[in-house]
Amino acid sequence: MAKESSFDVVSSVDMQEIDNAFGQAKKELTQRYDLKDSGAEISLDKQGKTITVAAPSDFVAKQVIDVIGSKLIKRGIDLAAVKWGAVQAAAGQSVRQTASIVEGIDRDTASTINKDIKAGKFKVKVQIEGDKLRVSSASRDALQEVIAFLKEKDYGQPLQYVNYR
Numbered sequence: 001m002a003k004e005s006s007f008d009v010v011s012s013v014d015m016q017e018i019d020n021a022f023g024q025a026k027k028e029l030t031q032r033y034d035l036k037d038s039g040a041e042i043s044l045d046k047q048g049k050t051i052t053v054a055a056p057s058d059f060v061a062k063q064v065i066d067v068i069g070s071k072l073i074k075r076g077i078d079l080a081a082v083k084w085g086a087v088q089a090a091a092g093q094s095v096r097q098t099a100s101i102v103e104g105i106d107r108d109t110a111s112t113i114n115k116d117i118k119a120g121k122f123k124v125k126v127q128i129e130g131d132k133l134r135v136s137s138a139s140r141d142a143l144q145e146v147i148a149f150l151k152e153k154d155y156g157q158p159l160q161y162v163n164y165r
Contacts, residue, residue, distance in 0.1 A: 104131030
């Protein structure tokens, strides 16, 4: 019997790159003419994996979020990994918006990916292992087909294909 090949489907982000992008965005807030004295603030919670934007108005908050998004893109972070919540009213006219950084594949998304692969009639086995999926097959071509198939789909978060053996 032929040796089984496999790969893992994961969703991970480099927190150091997010920290670097946050530092660049914070610096741009202090230097950019239209945002310099606006009273907008951003904060990063590495443990909780959240970014918080506090701004005097909704318009300024959107500008700050655009700055953060551009810095994340330059650092190679997919914007699908950052889920922005609803705008919340804070003291006075100010607003606050929090984003969570998505890491790991939750159970629902993993089962959706599993169903999609099975519906594609690929000759592979899929196992859900915590926050990742292991796809294995005797045929490397089948694994390549699954990777191409998954790249075409959108699951609301960035996926990486690692440990290809």
